[in-house]
Amino acid sequence: MKIFKFGGASVKDAAGIKNVYSVLEQVGYSDVLLVVSAMGKTTNALEVVVGDYFSKSASLQSSIQEVKKYHNQILLDLFEDDKHAVFAAVNAWFTELDYFLGHNKSPNYNFVYDQIVSMGELISTTILSHYMNYRGIKTQWVDVRGLIKTDATYRDAEVDWEVTQKNISKGVKRKMLNISQGFLGADDNGFTTTLGREGSDYTAAIFAYCLGAESVTIWKDVPGVMNADPRYFENARLLNQISYREAIELAFYGASVIHPKTLQPLQKKEIPLYVKSFLEPLLPGTSVAKGADLEPQLPCFIVKKNQLLVSLSSIDFSFIVEDNISEIFALLHQFKIKVSLIQNSAISFSVCIEDKFGNFDQLKSILAKKFRVAYNENVSLYTIRHFNAQAAQMVEEGKTVLLKQISRETMQIITKEA
Incomplete structure (x- = not known):
């Protein structure tokens, strides 16, 4: 089987849903499982609902209405007949949401968050599944909560791999198009859990691992993985191939393309991951797989803005030793920094x-x-993997360098705008 993951940007409106159909028509859909995120900015909109619920805000109903209106417009744009079964199916999810908000007794923010925010994925996949059937592609809609079992760490759940493996082996029909939700799981009591932000990519990797999939493809609005963020660097270039190890290194330093959590299960079974454009689906994109670290061999730039550079020195000029560093890190952990x-x-x-x-x-x-x-606010941290003098000069130009650190493969530079 092949696993395809479509994120929120790819299904943000009716045109996006139609484009997913077009992609499948071009690349094939037999023996495929789609992992789909919530539509557009739905997760953010449902986070507002959670906030209004806890603050007992008078705007709770209007926050819910915004989410309903957004999805209803997509339905009206996709289906000519407003009596189509999809309208009742989507309405059923909103009825479930209203029931939860009216009957929940738990004060646990993270628990409530997962029960509410998960509606985004359940609704988006319901709409997509109905639309594919409407256009003649037969689908199986799969509730991922019946397959991926986790502990009860709401908002950042740990997967029970043994149970999940058994469930997925039984619950996915081959030789057809399966559609399921990213980001979600369920605990032993059947309550919805989420796998952390960016959890949809991880969901795709879980399915791939448990099914022994041929590959995973993440469909994005870019041609693949670039060697730099085009928002900050001119002349960013496409990377054709990245090794698992190099991709994990890039993610560690803050590259936002693929989370290490996603790569680990794929690396275990050597399942290649492709990052491709849903706008040009026949282009090869980037493969993350066993093999050359980088092709072409280029410096890779990662930038993290709005950082703080904090310098601590001992008041009495004594050495800062292991005990001090251990205490500092314990405090950083305590304050979630x-x-x-x-x-x-x-x-x-x-x-x-x-x-x-x-x-x-x-x-x-x-x-x-x-x-x-002592500290500097609003500094930028640049990481250059496979750096050279020209790459370093480009980053430093027109900026004040506050700190520089160099290892064999990696240069990190903290700058302040000059």
């Missing part, structure tokens, strides 16, 4: 961090009791 780079000397310790949850001020006040704390 992601570390992108570290550098230390005898009496100082510098760390480039991402304060995603706005906890730095609290952390700073605790650190200031033991260390001198």
Whole structure:
């Protein structure tokens, strides 16, 4: 079997759904399982519903109505007959959502989040499945929650591989088009769980591993994996081939194309992953597979904006040793602050961090009791894999370099706009 993953951008409107049909017509759909995300920005819209629910906001009903209206417009654009069974099927999901909001007793934010946000994928796949049948492609709609079993760590669930393997082996029909949801699973009690953001790619890898699939293809609005983000770098070039190891390295440094969690199950069975354009589906795209690290061999640029560079030094000029570093990392973990780079000397310790949850001020006040704390806000961290002098010069030009770190394959440069 082949596993195809279509993200939110590919199914954001009726034209997107029609294009998925066109892609399948061109590349084939027998023995294919589609893993599909929520449509467009639906996950964000459902996060607003979650927020309104917990804040008991008067705008809760209008937030839900926005999501209903968005999907209803897509239905009207796809199906000529407004009595088509898809309207009732989608309405049933919204009825389930309304029932949950009216009867839920759990105060657990993460639990509630998963029950509400999961509606995006359930609705998008329902619409896609009905549309494919409408256009003459027979499908099996598969509720992934009956197949991928997880623990009860809501919003970041761990997969029970043994049970999941058995379920998927039985639950997927070969020789036809299967359509299922990305991002979702279910715990032992049947409650919906989610696998973390970017979880749809991971779902595709889970299916591929359990089915011994021939390949996984992630369909995106770009021709494949580029050696740099075109938003920040001119002349970004397509990478034809990346090894599993190199892809994991790139992801570790912040490249947003493929999450390491997705690559690990594929690497175990040497299942190739392709990143292709849903706008030009017959182009070869990028393959992530066993073989050459990179083809063509080019420097790869990764940039992380809005970082903080924090420098700690001992108040009494004593050495910063293992105990101090251990304590600093425990605090960073406690405040959910992601570390992108570290550098230390005898009496100082510098760390480039991402304060995603706005906890730095609290952390700073605790650190200031033991260390001198200096920091630069809104710095950029550039990572260059397979760097050369020209690549480094390009990154540094017109900027103030605050810190530079070089290893055999990788250069990292922290800059501030000059």
